[in-house]
Every structure is written in C-alpha cells, then in structure tokens.
Amino acid sequence: MRILLIRDDNTGQASLSTMLACSEHVTALIECNTVKAAIELIAENQVDLLFLAIEQPLDKLTLLRSHNIVGPPIIILSEQQDDGYALRCIEAGAQDFIETDELKPSRIIRCILHVKERLKVQNQLLEHQAQLRELALVDSLTTLANRYMFDLSLANAISIAKRQQNQLALIFLDLDKFKEINDTYGHSTGDQVLQEVAARLKETVREADLLCRLGGDEFVILISEISCLDNIRHLTERIVSAFSPTFNINGKQLNLSTSVGVATFPDCAIDSVQLMKCADEAMYKAKQRGRNQVMW
Ligand code: GH3
Numbered sequence: 001m002r003i004l005l006i007r008d009d010n011t012g013q014a015s016l017s018t019m020l021a022c023s024e025h026v027t028a029l030i031e032c033n034t035v036k037a038a039i040e041l042i043a044e045n046q047v048d049l050l051f052l053a054i055e056q057p058l059d060k061l062t063l064l065r066s067h068n069i070v071g072p073p074i075i076i077l078s079e080q081q082d083d084g085y086a087l088r089c090i091e092a093g094a095q096d097f098i099e100t101d102e103l104k105p106s107r108i109i110r111c112i113l114h115v116k117e118r119l120k121v122q123n124q125l126l127e128h129q130a131q132l133r134e135l136a137l138v139d140s141l142t143t144l145a146n147r148y149m150f151d152l153s154l155a156n157a158i159s160i161a162k163r164q165q166n167q168l169a170l171i172f173l174d175l176d177k178f179k180e181i182n183d184t185y186g187h188s189t190g191d192q193v194l195q196e197v198a199a200r201l202k203e204t205v206r207e208a209d210l211l212c213r214l215g216g217d218e219f220v221i222l223i224s225e226i227s228c229l230d231n232i233r234h235l236t237e238r239i240v241s242a243f244s245p246t247f248n249i250n251g252k253q254l255n256l257s258t259s260v261g262v263a264t265f266p267d268c269a270i271d272s273v274q275l276m277k278c279a280d281e282a283m284y285k286a287k288q289r290g291r292n293q294v295m296w
Helices: 011-022 035-044 057-067 083-091 105-137 147-164 178-185 187-204 229-242 272-288
Strands: 002-007 028-032 049-053 074-078 096-099 168-175 210-215 218-223 247-249 252-254 258-265
Touching: 002 011, 002 035, 011 028, 011 049, 011 105, 028 035, 035 057, 049 057, 057 074, 057 083, 074 083, 083 096, 096 105, 105 147, 147 168, 147 210, 147 218, 147 272, 168 229, 168 272, 178 187, 178 252, 187 210, 187 218, 187 229, 187 247, 187 252, 218 229, 229 258, 258 272
Parallel strands: 002 028, 002 049, 049 074, 074 096
Antiparallel strands: 168 218, 168 258, 210 218, 247 252
C-alpha cells in the first residue's frame, strides 16, 4: 500500500510515522503537514490510503473530500475520545477512527489490512460493473454499440442539436439479400460476414461518429457534427464502396452490397422516432429501387 500521512508535529503522530515506515504492508510512505499539500500529492501520486493525524480532523476530512470526492480511503488518528465525534468522521467518509490511546502497530496493521480487503472487494465490484455496462451497451457479435446505446445516444444528440441549433444525420444500412448468405453458407459464415461488415464500416467512419449494429443485418451511423451535407454524401459513397471488395470468409469469396437510407435533423424530423422512421423509409426506397444504393 502506498500511504500518505498528514500529521502535526507531536509525539503520538511521530510514532505512527515510524510504525508505518516499518510495516511490511507499506510500500511507500509520503508525509506532509497540511491538507493543501496533501491535495497536491494525491493529484501527483498514487495514494492507496491516507492517514489523517492533525488537529480538527473532521474539518480537514470534509475539506479533503470536497477536493477529492473519489479520493483514497482515509483513516483518522485523533486524541478525541468521543464516540459521537468518531461517528461523525465515519459519516463524513472516513474508513476508520483510531484514538491516540489505542495507537500500536497491531491496530495500524489491522486497519491497513481491512482497507486492503475493502479495496479488493470494491475493485471486483467495479470490474463487474464495467462488464455489465459492456453487456448492456455493446453488440457482442461485432463489438459495435448496440440498439440500447444507440437509442440513448440519439436522444442525447437530438437534445444537444436542438439547444445548439446543429444538424444531425442518420445513415441507416440494411444488407442486401443477407439471408441468402446464411442459407447458402450457414449461420456461422453469416456471422463472420457481419463482423467483417462492422470492421469495414469502422474504417470508413470517423471516431466521433457513432456506429451501431441495431440487430440482424441492420447498422446505423449517427453523425452529430455536420459541416455540410456534401460531406454526408461523400461518406455514403465511401460506405457503398466499402462493400465492393469481395468478402473473403474461410476461403470463400462472397459478394455483398447494402441499401442505405439517410435522414437529417431538423430537416426531416423533429424527434428521434421521426428521424429513425425517415431514415428507414429512405432505406426501404433504396431496396425498392434495386438495392446497392443510397436514398435520402
Ligand atoms: P433484403 O435485401 O430484402 O433486406 O434481404 P435480406 O435477406 O437481407 O432480408 P432479411 O431481413 O429477410 O434477412 C436478414 C437475415 O439476417 C435473416 C436472419 O436470419 C439474418 N440474421 C439476423 N441476425 C443474424 C445474426 O446475428 N447472424 C446471422 N448469421 N444472421 C442473422
């Protein structure tokens, strides 16, 4: 554990410094004597645990937490022998409260070990949270954003566009006769084609554009920053061209094209539902007109 000790100059706290320096659980010990210095040290260093051993620790703790809402865990060492005060420190975010009277190496080590265990559990929870977030927002086959992520992003992008009076574009793609690929070569080949489509689209759009697989053989690109509609036209041309090279899947050369519908906000629609409908209808027109083309 990398530990930061904030302490005043008096005997009890000096012995805490010695105990920490001697502990096998402490890999680094940094010391300072003001909250201001501590805030700077936390910003510049990895600090796993902070011991606060200065006058009026509750006020200092509140000050620290107001600068570092998600800062390192804090343990208070104080001369106060008042359960109510200790409780208020815990309520304000301290992990533990040690009275100077109880200051001995075994108490400090127990404290460090408890924090270590809590951090382990906390990290596991954060990992699970990240996994759940990924499951909720990412399409597992292509690793593109999924429909849920798209719906959230579109609603958000529209409210920003309304506020800033910007334009948005939706490019809606539905692969042509994709079912034939499944029927002829099997579902697993179909899956690999979908992954290759996602990879080609990723190379075609910019980082700032949101590329999603809505489901099945449908993809959508949300463009939140449009400088001019000609750029969207060029992009859709590049998208159609991205399907020109044959798809080489397990040694088979497969031909595939896509029908594309484009809709812009606020010209075609006043909300996300209308905008999607508009792009869908444009795509449907492209299908009706013979596929492998872009319609607005
Ligand atoms: P059209 O040009 O008229 O759109 O023809 P299509 O064959 O692409 O149309 P349709 O929407 O009927 O076919 C889409 C196919 O996509 C049908 C479905 O079995 C397949 N599909 C949907 N999800 C997946 C998937 O995750 N993997 C694979 N391999 N196929 C999928």
